Amino acid sequence: MSILIKDVEWNSKPTDIYIEGNRIVEIAKEIHKPADKIIDGKRKAVIPGFVNCHTHAAMTLFRGFGDDMPLRPWLEDRIWPNEAKLTEDDIYWGAKLACLEMIKTGTTTFFDMYHGFHATATAVQDMGLRATLAGTCFDHFKPHLTEKCKRESEALLASMGQYSDRLRYAIGPHAIYTVSGELLKWAHQFASANNILVHLHLSETKGEVEDSIKQFGCSPVRYLHKLGVLSPNLVIAHGVYVDDEELRLLADYGVSVVHNPASNMKLGSGIRFLYDEMKKYAIRVGFGTDGCASSNNLDMIEVMKLTALLGKGWRENPVVLSAEEMFESATKTGASILNVDAGCIAEGALADIALVDLNTPAFTPNFNFISNLVYSANGNCVDTLICDGKVLMEDKKVDGESEILENAGKRAYDLISR
Amino acid sequence: MSILIKDVEWNSKPTDIYIEGNRIVEIAKEIHKPADKIIDGKRKAVIPGFVNCHTHAAMTLFRGFGDDMPLRPWLEDRIWPNEAKLTEDDIYWGAKLACLEMIKTGTTTFFDMYHGFHATATAVQDMGLRATLAGTCFDHFKPHLTEKCKRESEALLASMGQYSDRLRYAIGPHAIYTVSGELLKWAHQFASANNILVHLHLSETKGEVEDSIKQFGCSPVRYLHKLGVLSPNLVIAHGVYVDDEELRLLADYGVSVVHNPASNMKLGSGIRFLYDEMKKYAIRVGFGTDGCASSNNLDMIEVMKLTALLGKGWRENPVVLSAEEMFESATKTGASILNVDAGCIAEGALADIALVDLNTPAFTPNFNFISNLVYSANGNCVDTLICDGKVLMEDKKVDGESEILENAGKRAYDLISR
Structure with missing residues (x-):
């Protein structure tokens, strides 16, 4: 499985990132390689998970x-x-x-x-x-x-x-x-x-x-x-x-x-x-x-x-x-x-990364991305999540979400009335 | 202009709210009246703006x-x-x-x-x-x-x-x-x-x-x-x-x-x-x-x-x-x-209200809505906003949003380089 993220902001520059298996294998201005999945990173910034x-x-x-x-x-x-x-x-x-x-x-x-x-x-x-x-x-x-x-x-x-x-x-x-x-x-x-x-x-x-x-x-x-x-x-x-x-x-x-x-x-x-x-x-x-x-x-x-x-x-x-x-x-x-080979965007590191949607008030203007991330945004700014080289969320959607909310909610109410 | 919000959670109960002009005119278990606009309030809670x-x-x-x-x-x-x-x-x-x-x-x-x-x-x-x-x-x-x-x-x-x-x-x-x-x-x-x-x-x-x-x-x-x-x-x-x-x-x-x-x-x-x-x-x-x-x-x-x-x-x-x-x-x-006749959900008050999306982890389980709102959620939980009886946001979308982000961002960058 390979993923190519195109034109994502990294260090304030549009960047391509290539993931193969569970690792980031290449980071470059432009990557032209076939990939099983291509993600459009425009108006998004990449951060380590x-x-x-x-x-x-x-x-x-x-x-x-x-x-x-x-x-x-x-x-x-x-x-x-x-x-x-x-x-x-x-x-x-x-x-x-x-x-x-x-x-x-x-x-x-x-x-x-x-x-x-x-x-x-x-x-x-x-x-x-x-x-x-x-x-x-x-x-x-x-x-x-x-x-x-x-x-x-x-x-x-x-x-x-x-x-x-x-x-x-x-x-x-x-x-x-x-x-x-x-x-x-x-x-x-x-x-x-x-x-x-x-x-x-x-x-x-x-x-x-x-x-x-x-x-x-x-x-x-x-x-x-x-x-x-x-x-x-x-x-x-x-x-x-x-x-x-x-x-x-x-x-x-x-x-x-x-x-x-x-x-x-x-x-x-x-x-x-x-x-x-x-x-x-x-x-x-x-x-x-x-x-x-x-x-x-x-x-x-x-x-x-x-x-x-x-x-x-x-x-x-x-x-x-x-x-x-x-x-x-x-x-x-x-x-x-935790002795995990992640926590940074680097060739060779585990592909544990998140894409942040910049098209929001929290990132407007965007003089300093890290400052906006820490002081202005909240967790809902994350749009895409990749862990161990697998896409777990895209466009803010996670597989099985409704079922989890329903089952977990029901179990919580049942528990306290048991 | 009239708005009927159907089945919205209020005090933990499904409730209908009728807005006419810029005021809330009726709050009841079920309201059957024609309205210029009907909003489905299911799995949402109403709060004052x-x-x-x-x-x-x-x-x-x-x-x-x-x-x-x-x-x-x-x-x-x-x-x-x-x-x-x-x-x-x-x-x-x-x-x-x-x-x-x-x-x-x-x-x-x-x-x-x-x-x-x-x-x-x-x-x-x-x-x-x-x-x-x-x-x-x-x-x-x-x-x-x-x-x-x-x-x-x-x-x-x-x-x-x-x-x-x-x-x-x-x-x-x-x-x-x-x-x-x-x-x-x-x-x-x-x-x-x-x-x-x-x-x-x-x-x-x-x-x-x-x-x-x-x-x-x-x-x-x-x-x-x-x-x-x-x-x-x-x-x-x-x-x-x-x-x-x-x-x-x-x-x-x-x-x-x-x-x-x-x-x-x-x-x-x-x-x-x-x-x-x-x-x-x-x-x-x-x-x-x-x-x-x-x-x-x-x-x-x-x-x-x-x-x-x-x-x-x-x-x-x-x-x-x-x-x-x-x-x-x-x-x-x-x-x-501010001497504004709002800040509460009440018949006769100004129709300055927000609907909160309950279908999220932040509100699951929902033992205490106010507690979840204050301690678990953030501003992104708001789904619909009505001010002075007008819908300013629905399904998290605001008219003219992209233009505002673009223009305001551009002006901020221009300003500091002027």
């Missing part, structure tokens, strides 16, 4: 189910009792809805963390996206559950042969307040031995830091350091509360951090995310939407805008957190964190 | 022209020299582009502040929106300019007969650091005598407050109080830095405040806007996008989301600033501030 480094895809079923509530009643009355009722089919359709939304807003790769691993994996497989799926572990500090988590994680890793190589497995110890040090250490060794990632919520709230100091005698990053589990395989979600010494530790061990501005703001977790400081320490910072239960959509363009606005806002400085940096975090850095 | 209470429409020409820059070089090197070159035609096409974007994102009424009054007025007239246009005054504390501003303001007011009654004139003294106390007092009297609004930037930055104390011996709101110009006709944009006593003054005199979260964040002006406190004092708080030179788009749904997220964020409280409150500020309160 976004990499959403932290979400809980199936939780899209809980979108808007309990906003503006205090944290405990929201979790205890709304989320947990309904999560307990989720079937594999619910998770499958919830994850499909999430994939549909990601395709429509320009995301080609995501890092998920949830239970019901195979249901999510099947949804991603069917929808054509690329994903690393962290199988969530909780042992609640109970040794028999620790062993159960280990066996389940081994089984998940061993099961990956059945899926496309667009899918990868990661281990997902939920958080330091739900997972024992023993399991964190095992996850670290298991990940190193098998060259997979570890995904962990960390330093999300002040309460978590206070509890860590009470329970473990030190703050969360120091606790992980004491356990010996800091490593380049570790990707932490949130990292809102970290001090200078912890930044140095994250940098020294090559740990990556995923910023989720919408959920950090909406849940009142904290707004002073140290993007600039992390960049200075050369810590890789990717972006995530978090799950739709807490932050309502999966739009990575909105994440870029929120990150820049919030960062400029609390620092009272219009110069920091530029549009270019936001774009890099949402594409190239995200791809680097 | 948004009221954008602070913008500079023609500045849409400067979208993305100098983001991430320090304030002074941005103003001195980018904005001011190019503003000085603006012709009436530039302003006309810039304002038309702004109107197009507002129509496409669900805004029916806006409060503008700019020079080139007649160019903007003509654009609004042609595009079919409703607007109050504040003619900007600057006298830079020079008496001969004070007199000039007075005469110009009188002339603008006198000229309104040539426009549709969708358009209203307001006086727009720019700010306390560019306008003398004498002119502020005159504007206040002129507004009271003619029952028009006064629009003023106030308490936007810390620097403005410090300068006010230095120059006038007190903070901005106290200075206005001393001048005797606080009144229900006064609408201040920003109001980021106000203390308790100033809140009481604003409340006592019925002054309205317009919150512009995107520009406050992006320019680093300040993030601790006192929405909750203002509501407790019964101060009317409307929302604005500000101009596209500073905050890049005119999407009022984004403003609702930013306000809620930022307010919850800096207060570290997920319960405050609910989706319902955001929606009320963006519709009903905005309409009340």
